[in-house]
Amino acid sequence: MNTNYDKVIFEVSQPGRVGYKLPDLDVPEAELSDLIPQDLLCDTELDFPEVAEFEVIRHFTNLSNKNYSLDQGIYPLGSCTMKYNPKINEDMASLPGFQNVHPLQAEEDMQGVLRLMYELGDALAIITGMDKPTLQPAAGAHGEYTGILLIKAYHEKRGDTKRDKIIIPDAAHGTNPATAAMAGYKTIELKSTNQGMVDVEALRAAVGDDTAGLMLTNPNTVGMSDENIKLIADIVHEAGGLVYYDGANLNAIMGKARPGDMGFDVVHYNLHKTMSTPHGGGGPGSGAVACKEFLAEFLPVPVVEKKDDGTFYLNYDLPNSIGKVKDFYGHFGILVRAYTYILTMGADGLKRASEVAVLNANYLQALLKDYYKLPLDRITKHEVVFGGLKDPLSEVTTLDIAKRILDKGYHAPTVYFPLIINEAMMVEPTETETKQTLDAFANSLIEIAKEAKENPELLKEAPHNTPVRRPDETKAAKDVIVVYQSTEEE
Amino acid sequence: MFPYISLTEQDEREMLEKIGVESIDDLFRDIPEDVSMNRPLDLPKAKSELEVAAYLRGLAEDNVCPCQMPSFLGAGAYDHYIPSIIKHITGRTEFYTSYTPYQPEVSQGTLQYIFEYQTLITRLTGMEIANASLYDGGSAIGEAALMCVNGNKKKNVVISKTVHPHSRMVARTYLKAQGFDLIEVDMKDGVTDLDALKAAVTEDTGAVVIQSPNFFGFIENLESATEIAHGVKKCDMIASCDPMSLAILKKPGAIGVDVVVGEAQPFGIPVAAGGPYLGYIAVNKKHLRKLPGRIVGQTEDRDGKRSWVLTLSAREQHIRREKATSNICSNQGLNVLAATVYMITMGKKGMREVAEQCTKKAHYCFNELTKSGKFKPFSSAPFFKEFAVVTDKPVEELNNKLKEAGIIGGFGAAKFYEGIGNVMIIAVTEKRTKEEIDKFVKIMEEA
Numbered sequence: 001m002n003t004n005y006d007k008v009i010f011e012v013s014q015p016g017r018v019g020y021k022l023p024d025l026d027v028p029e030a031e032l033s034d035l036i037p038q039d040l041l042c043d044t045e046l047d048f049p050e051v052a053e054f055e056v057i058r059h060f061t062n063l064s065n066k067n068y069s070l071d072q073g074i075y076p077l078g079s080c081t082m083k084y085n086p087k088i089n090e091d092m093a094s095l096p097g098f099q100n101v102h103p104l105q106a107e108e109d110m111q112g113v114l115r116l117m118y119e120l121g122d123a124l125a126i127i128t129g130m131d132k133p134t135l136q137p138a139a140g141a142h143g144e145y146t147g148i149l150l151i152k153a154y155h156e157k158r159g160d161t162k163r164d165k166i167i168i169p170d171a172a173h174g175t176n177p178a179t180a181a182m183a184g185y186k187t188i189e190l191k192s193t194n195q196g197m198v199d200v201e202a203l204r205a206a207v208g209d210d211t212a213g214l215m216l217t218n219p220n221t222v223g224m225s226d227e228n229i230k231l232i233a234d235i236v237h238e239a240g241g242l243v244y245y246d247g248a249n250l251n252a253i254m255g256k257a258r259p260g261d262m263g264f265d266v267v268h269y270n271l272h273k274t275m276s277t278p279h280g281g282g283g284p285g286s287g288a289v290a291c292k293e294f295l296a297e298f299l300p301v302p303v304v305e306k307k308d309d310g311t312f313y314l315n316y317d318l319p320n321s322i323g324k325v326k327d328f329y330g331h332f333g334i335l336v337r338a339y340t341y342i343l344t345m346g347a348d349g350l351k352r353a354s355e356v357a358v359l360n361a362n363y364l365q366a367l368l369k370d371y372y373k374l375p376l377d378r379i380t381k382h383e384v385v386f387g388g389l390k391d392p393l394s395e396v397t398t399l400d401i402a403k404r405i406l407d408k409g410y411h412a413p414t415v416y417f418p419l420i421i422n423e424a425m426m427v428e429p430t431e432t433e434t435k436q437t438l439d440a441f442a443n444s445l446i447e448i449a450k451e452a453k454e455n456p457e458l459l460k461e462a463p464h465n466t467p468v469r470r471p472d473e474t475k476a477a478k479d480v481i482v483v484y485q486s487t488e489e490e
Numbered sequence: 491m492f493p494y495i496s497l498t499e500q501d502e503r504e505m506l507e508k509i510g511v512e513s514i515d516d517l518f519r520d521i522p523e524d525v526s527m528n529r530p531l532d533l534p535k536a537k538s539e540l541e542v543a544a545y546l547r548g549l550a551e552d553n554v555c556p557c558q559m560p561s562f563l564g565a566g567a568y569d570h571y572i573p574s575i576i577k578h579i580t581g582r583t584e585f586y587t588s589y590t591p592y593q594p595e596v597s598q599g600t601l602q603y604i605f606e607y608q609t610l611i612t613r614l615t616g617m618e619i620a621n622a623s624l625y626d627g628g629s630a631i632g633e634a635a636l637m638c639v640n641g642n643k644k645k646n647v648v649i650s651k652t653v654h655p656h657s658r659m660v661a662r663t664y665l666k667a668q669g670f671d672l673i674e675v676d677m678k679d680g681v682t683d684l685d686a687l688k689a690a691v692t693e694d695t696g697a698v699v700i701q702s703p704n705f706f707g708f709i710e711n712l713e714s715a716t717e718i719a720h721g722v723k724k725c726d727m728i729a730s731c732d733p734m735s736l737a738i739l740k741k742p743g744a745i746g747v748d749v750v751v752g753e754a755q756p757f758g759i760p761v762a763a764g765g766p767y768l769g770y771i772a773v774n775k776k777h778l779r780k781l782p783g784r785i786v787g788q789t790e791d792r793d794g795k796r797s798w799v800l801t802l803s804a805r806e807q808h809i810r811r812e813k814a815t816s817n818i819c820s821n822q823g824l825n826v827l828a829a830t831v832y833m834i835t836m837g838k839k840g841m842r843e844v845a846e847q848c849t850k851k852a853h854y855c856f857n858e859l860t861k862s863g864k865f866k867p868f869s870s871a872p873f874f875k876e877f878a879v880v881t882d883k884p885v886e887e888l889n890n891k892l893k894e895a896g897i898i899g900g901f902g903a904a905k906f907y908e909g910i911g912n913v914m915i916i917a918v919t920e921k922r923t924k925e926e927i928d929k930f931v932k933i934m935e936e937a
Contacts, residue, residue, distance in 0.1 A: 008606060050837050059834075099760040257526055283821050414592075466595035482801070
C-alpha cells in the first residue's frame with residue numbers, strides 16, 4: 001500500500017497525453033465559430049491536466065489508500081451512525097433500469113421509479129408513526145430545513161405570524177440552530193439538565209405566543225431517552241407551537257418507539273445513516289421528511305401519489321406547498337439503497353438492529369467506564385459519551401486520544417461534541433460490529449489510557465503512522481490555499 | 491438471523507452480563523410505557539437477498555429505459571457518455587464507505603480529490619474559489635442568491651424566466667423563508683428580455699440570476715446582463731452554467747460574473763431519475779468568507795508535509811451556530827469524485843472535443859429538423875447542445891410516435907410555461923449518432 005504518494009494530478013500531467021477516446025464525428029464537420037458567434041467563445045485553452053487513463057486509475061488508487069473506510073474497520077463516529085453498507089444496495093442502485101431513467105420521462109414510462117418512491121415513503125412513515133412523506137431533501141440538514149418550513153407554512157396559513165422563534169436545546173446538533181436561521185427564525189437555546197434532558201421548567205418558561213416550534217432529538221445527543229417526552233410535546237403544543245424530530249438518532253428506537261406516538265409533528269430521516277446507505281466521503285445523503293396529515297398540504301412539490309387504478313403520478317397541484325427545496329424529486333439512487341435495506345431487514349430486522357445497536361453501545365460503556373470519565377452513568381441508547389480520561393492527573397486531551405486511536409488502526413470517535421460535555425468523546429458502535437471488534441477496540445482505548453499515564457508524549461505526538469500527522473488547521477484558515485498553486489511558480 | 495448483525499446468543503449473554511442487566515428489554519426501560527411500541531412495525535418481515543433483488547429488478551424493469559433507446563430528453567439532466575473508469579474509482583470502498591473527513595490524517599484521499607475538484611472548477615469558470623460542492627444546481631442557485639443578499643443587505647433577487655423552472659421554485663423557497671422577494675423577468679425570443687431585466691433591477695436588487703445556456707438551450711447575453719446587474723451598487727451577477735459548455739464558451743469569470751453555479755451532472759454522473767446530482771459554486775475572493783458549504787484547504791502537517799484539511803469552518807454550523815450563513819452539512823463527496831475523474835480523464839483535449847461534438851451534432855439535428863419548415867426555431871439565439879422548436883402538434887403526440895419507433899423524444903415546455911404552445915426542447919449529446927438523429931428527424935417529419 002502506497003500511503004506516501006504525494007502528487008496532485010496537475011503534477012502528473014504531461015503535455016500531449018490523453019486518457020479518453022471519442023468516436024469520430026459522424027455529422028458534417030463545421031467550424032465552431034460558424035455555429036456559435038466568435039465573441040461568445042473562449043479564446044484560450046482550458047488549463048486542464050493531460051494524463052493517460054491508467055495514470056488516472058493509479059492516482060486515485062493511491063489516494064484511496066490514504067483513506068480510512070468502514071469496510072476496513074469500525075467507524076465509531078457518534079451521531080453519524082456509520083453502519084455497514086450492504087453490497088446489494090449498490091447493485092440495486094446501479095440497475096440500468098434505475099440509473100438511466102430520465103427524471104422528465106412520461107410518468108407512465110417511469111412507474112417503477114414512482115412505485116419505489118411511494119413504497120419507501122410509506123415504509124418510512126410507518127417506522128416513525130407519521131402520515132405523509134417527501135423524499136426530496138438532499139441531506140439531514142436539508143430535511144431539517146424542509147421540516148421547519150412546513151411548520152412555518154402552517155403558522156403562516158393560520159395568520160399566526162408573530163411566531164418567530166424556534167426553541168433548541170443546547171445539546172442539539174449544530175445544524176439545528178443553523179437551520180432555524182436559514183428558515184428565517186430566531187433561536188432560543190434551552191439549557192439541558194445534568195442528565196442531558198430537556199429541563200421541563202425551563203421549557204415552560206421559554207414557550208409562548210412567539211414559539212413556532214421546538215427541535216429535538218430523542219434519544220438525545222448524549223444518548224439518553226427523555227422520560228418526559230410526551231409532556232414536552234404537550235407543553236409546546238399548548239403554547240401553539242409544533243414539535244420537530246431530528247432523526248439523527250433514529251437508529252436507537254426502530255420498532256421500539258415512534259416519534260409520531262411521542263407527539264412529534266414532523267421528522268426527518270438520515271437515510272444515509274439509519275438506512276445503511278454509504279456516506280461517500282461526505283455525501284450524497286438523503287434527508288427524507290415525514291409529517292402528520294395536517295401538515296401534508298405544505299409538502300414540497302411534486303408529491304408521489306397513487307391513482308385508483310394503482311398507477312403512480314407526480315402531483316404538482318399543492319397550492320399551499322412550500323415550493324421546492326431541490327431540482328427534481330430527491331436523491332433517487334440513495335432512495336433505492338435505503339429501500340433495499342428496509343426490505344432486507346423487514347419489521348423484525350429493523351427492530352433487532354436498534355436492539356443490538358443499543359446493546360453494543362452499553363457494552364462498550366461497561367468495558368470502558370473504569371478508564372474514561374462517564375458524565376452520565378446510566379443505561380444509554382445507541383451511543384455513549386465519555387468526558388476524557390478518568391485519571392485526573394493526565395494532561396492528555398480528548399484530541400490526543402483521538403489521534404492516538406488512529407495509530408491503533410481505527411477511526412476516531414466524534415470529539416468535542418456534544419458541546420455540553422467537557423472533553424467529550426462520543427462513541428457509536430452501531431449494530432453491525434461484532435463483539436470481537438468491540439473487545440479489540442475497547443482494549444486499544446484501555447491501552448491508550450495506560451499510555452497516557454506512562455508516556456503522555458506518545459499521545460501528544462500522535463498520530464505516528466498515518467499518511468500525514470496533525471495538519472496545521474490554523475495555517476490552513478490563515479494562509480488560505482484552496483486551489484492548486486504550482487510550486488515552480490512560487 | 492440477519493446477515494448484517496453478527497451477535498451469537500453466547501455473545502449476547504456475555505455482553506448483557508458485563509453490562510449487568512438481564513435482557514435487551516432492560517436497556518429500553520427508560521422509554522416511557524405510553525410511548526413504547528408494544529406491537530411489530532406494520533412492515534413485511536425480513537426477505538432474503540434473492541427475493542429483494544428479484545423485486546427491485548422488477549421495479550427497474552417497469553421503467554422505459556433510455557439505456558435501450560436513444561434519448562433526446564434534456565431540460566436539466568443529460569445523457570452523456572460516462573467513461574468506464576469512473577465507476578471503478580467511485581466503487582472503491584475506501585472512497586464510498588468513508589465519511590466526511592473530520593480526521594484529516596486518515597482522510598487525505600477524500601480531501602485531496604476535493605482540492606483537485608475545487609481547482610478544476612475554478613479553471614473551468616474563470617473564478618478564484620470553488621467549494622466542495624452543493625446539493626444540486628437548483629439549491630446552488632438558492633444558496634448563491636442568499637449569500638449575495640445577506641452580504642449586500644438588499645431586498646430582492648431578479649431571476650430570468652429562462653432559468654430552469656425547478657430551480658426558480660427552489661430559489662423562491664430559499665429566499666422567501668428569509669423574507670426576500672424573487673422577481674421574475676420575462677423572455678423574448680427564447681432568451682431573457684434585457685429591457686425587462688433593466689426595468690426590474692433597482693437599488694433594492696441584491697443579485698441577478700441568469701442561466702446560460704438557458705432552460706431552452708439558448709446562450710444568453712451574459713455580458714449585457716452583468717452590465718445591467720452592475721449598474722446598481724453592490725448588486726451581484728449570478729450565472730448558472732452547464733459546466734460542459736464552459737469548455738468552449740467564454741468563461742463567466744472573464745465577463746465579470748460574481749458567482750457561477752450550476753449542475754455538474756453532465757460530468758460522469760448518471761441521470762438516475764433525478765439524483766443524486768452535483769451542484770457547483772465558484773466565486774471570487776471577496777465572497778470567500780460567505781461561501782456556503784465545505785471548503786478544503788492546503789496546509790502542512792507536523793513534519794512539514796503538504797496535506798489537506800476542511801477549512802474556514804467558522805462560517806458553518808460549528809461556531810456561532812445561530813448566525814451560520816447556511817445550514818448545508820454534507821457535500822456531494824462521491825459525485826465530486828465522479829466529476830473530478832471525468833474532468834481529468836477527458837482532460838484538456840477531451841473536454842473541448844466532447845463539447846464541440848455536442849454542439850456540432852445538436853446543430854446538425856437543428857438544421858435537419860427545421861429544413862422543411864414544419865418545425866420552426868423557437869429562438870434565433872445561438873445554442874450549445876440543446877435547442878427548442880415550435881411544432882403544430884402537441885409534444886406528447888410527437889413523443890408517442892417517437893416512442894413507438896424506439897426513441898425518447900424531447901421535453902414539452904408547456905408543462906412549466908403556461909400558454910407557450912407546442913414547444914419541444916431537444917437535447918443532443920455526443921452519444922447521439924447521425925443515424926439516430928436522422929431517424930429522430932424522419933419520425934418527427936412524418937408524425
